[in-house]
Amino acid sequence: MFAKLPVSGHTDTMTTRRERLRAATFEEIKTAALSQIAEVGGSSLSLRGVAREIGMSPAGLYRYYDGRDELLTDLIADAYKDLATAVESAIDEGGDSPHDRFAAGMRAYRRWALEQPNRFLLIFGTPIPGYEAPDDGPTVEGNRRMGEAFFSVGVDAWRRGQMPPVALGRPTTEGERNLAADIDPEMPPEFIPVMLGTWAHFHGLVTLEVLNQFRWLYGDDSEVLFESEIERLLSGLGVSG
Amino acid sequence: MFAKLPVSGHTDTMTTRRERLRAATFEEIKTAALSQIAEVGGSSLSLRGVAREIGMSPAGLYRYYDGRDELLTDLIADAYKDLATAVESAIDEGGDSPHDRFAAGMRAYRRWALEQPNRFLLIFGTPIPGYEAPDDGPTVEGNRRMGEAFFSVGVDAWRRGQMPPVALGRPTTEGERNLAADIDPEMPPEFIPVMLGTWAHFHGLVTLEVLNQFRWLYGDDSEVLFESEIERLLSGLGVSG
DNA sequence: TGACAATGTGAACACCGTTTACATATCATG
DNA sequence: CATGATATGTAAACGGTGTTCACATTGTCA
Incomplete structure (x- = not known):
């Protein structure tokens, strides 16, 4: 990269002008949709409203998304990833002891949910009518990441003999x-349902x-209530x- | 009341003809709405669809409900009551031991939810945009009833020295x-958050x-998973x- | 430079919730 | 029993929605 460029100057980053504009428009659409969701909730997200907010004709949005459902699907995927990263990094920075790391993850989960309730409900509320989660889609991917993060803390605790x-x-x-063997061949499989129940x-x-x-x-x-439940649940x- | 009536014979039950028809229409509207909700979910409930199903003009529904929100509110209230009664009676017939009664209540809760998921999500899913639960409304009433049912089992277990x-x-x-004192003056208040956490x-x-x-x-x-979690949770x- | 694909628009369609003016059926009362 | 009031239902319209289609414009690339 950082290729030489003619005096007229363009296309150094291998992205054409159109591609950049398109990417920017995608972002604009998503942020507009997100702000609308934060206000009125996902179920009342209006395509025409988004179009209005970014100054585009309603039909123009169909060059970016196949319709309302696909836009929502994209936002749901983003939300999943975002929640997963929030939990992951909270666990990472949660300290040394499994107890503290568990607690940090749960608190991050709660904080994320309370700070953007409508986005949380986008994931764990009533499913959007038109939306069907594909089995290899990003929603299960987000679930997997979060599960893995929590499971890893559990495994660590188990290795230390603290579980x-x-x-x-x-x-x-x-x-x-199978899942237990996937995570660690020696891990007792009983921990799987227990960790799921904890979640x-x-x-x-x-x-x-x-x-x-x-x-x-x-x-x-x-x-x-949440704090005392964390303790009860961990104990x-x-x-x- | 019980006024004498002409030979033509009618209105013995103190309900006028209009009142009977009106009540029947209410039922017809509700069942039509319920069947629609079971199919497409509460958020896509369509007033015009209900009107079509019962063979009435859309505007006619406004003689019965002030609009879509009020119809939904009524259905939400019904769902709350229904779930509460299901849990109550399951606990009642759940046996003698607190363990069995708890388990029966939880299983009833789960069964009710799985048998009519859209109705369950009407209560515990994403709130309908226009709907705001009044503080003295039937939703908190339903919650109260369910809470009372479970609490009573807990109190019983505690009295028996089993908790x-x-x-x-x-x-x-x-x-x-305050709540603990309301239920039983001698009940340890720590049981309240524990029971809530169990719920x-x-x-x-x-x-x-x-x-x-x-x-x-x-x-x-x-x-x-649910069954083993019941045991873990009760133990x-x-x-x- | 010109052909082609990508992008955006305006008008239209069908649906929705809701309001309004109007017709009809039922009721209570003289 | 007749009459006026009230409850119930309808048709038409308004503004909103998601979506499609024909068309214009713009960027890209041979």
Whole structure:
């Protein structure tokens, strides 16, 4: 790269002018759509509204997206990736102990959800009618990344002997065993459902908080519930703080 | 009342002909709306579609509901009540031990959600844009009923000495103490957040299952995860089976 | 320079929720 | 029983939406 260029100057970055403009327009569309979603929620996202906001005719948007559903799909994928990175980096910088790293990840999950509730509901709320998650799509990809991040903390805790074995009370399924073997051949497969259950636990807390289902009891201060639940949930895992 | 009537015979039940027709039309509207919701989800419920289905002009619906939002509000209220009764009666008939009654309630919650996912998402999915839950409305009423049902099982377990005290790791809030005192003056207030957390736990499981977030690992058989989580969650409460 | 593809527009279509003016059926009352 | 009031339903219209189509314009590249 950094090729020599004629005096007229152009196309040094191997991207043609049109491609740059197109990329910029994509960004403009997405940011406009995101701001609209933050206000009115994903289900009321209006294509014509986006077109209006960026000063383009409604039909013009169809040069970029095949319709409203495809735009939403793109935004959903972005949201998944964004949440995953938020959780990943929070875990990375969460400290040394598994306890602290778990807690950091959960707090990042909650913070992300509360800071952009409509985007969170884009992922974990009612699915958009037209949207069907492809099995290899970026939504499962985001899920995989988040799962991996949490699982890795669990594995670490287990290696340190800080995560005692669990009595599952039933035989593990084949899927659980395969996944566990994928992560670490010696990892007890019982940890898989336990970690999934842990995710479900704080996900439920976050979901209900986003939907204001705790306000009647905690008002604007539902953080205390979340914090004490983190401790209870981690101590249930045997991961002491 | 029970006024004498001419031979022509009518209006014995104190309901006039118009009132009966009106009530019937209300039912017809609701069932049509429900069937439409089951197919396409609450967010795509169409007033004109309902009108078409029952053979009425769109404007005619406005003699029964002030608009789409009010119809949806009514259906949401019904769903809340319905879920609450399902959970209540499941707990009632769940057996003697707190363990079995808890489990029965949770299973009913899950079954109800999986059997009518769109209706469940009407309650716990992305809120309908125009809808704002009134603080004294039937949604909080439904929540209250469900909460009461579960709390009562917890209280019973505690009275039997089957629910050991919990170390919350923080002082209880005023709201928690008030609610606990309301339920039973001698009940330890720490049970409140623990029960709420328990609700969040299996609610998260159900939500993720409704959104198919477990299919990648469990396929169509995610019940095993739910069942083992019930046990883990109850044993975390100290309620043994 | 000219052909070609990419990009954007305006008008139209079908659908939606909602309001308005009007017709009809039911009711309560003289 | 007749009459006026009220409840119920309709047709037409308005502004909004997503989407398509024919057409103009612009950038790219041989």
